[in-house]
Amino acid sequence: MNTYKDIVVVNGDWKGGHHGSYPKILSVCLDSERPFGVSEGWGHGLGGSSFTLKDLVEEKFIEIFNREESKAVYLEIITAYKQGVDQKQLASQLIEESSPHA
Known part of the structure; x- marks a missing residue:
């Protein structure tokens, strides 16, 4: 089973958001052919899926993270794709950057 590392957690007060109980999460896994995970909620959330970089950008799932609090990672992913x-x-770079020792 592939283990994903959370890179961005966006709390919010959107429909189904319950004031942060179901955050939108961007995660990555180096051991997967679809290394980018997008989900909503902590473990028991409202669903999620894994994507290739191409699918993440072209199918616009990355747009979930086009917000002030996640703008840096959003721009890094868009730029890398382009x-x-x-x-x-x-994915490796994002994990390294999110490490507390980075």
Whole structure:
């Protein structure tokens, strides 16, 4: 089973958001061919899925994170996609940047 590391957690007061009880989460997994996970909620949430970098951007799932509190990661992913960066390389970079020792 692949283990995903949370990179961005966006709490909010949207329909179904319950004041942060069901945050929108962007996670990555280096061991998956679909290394980018997008979900809503902590473990028992409202669903989620895994994506390739191409699908994450082209199917507009990354737009969930086009918000003030997640803008830096959003822009990094969009830029990497446009520059043709390998998705595993990007996933590794995002994990490193989110590490408390980065």
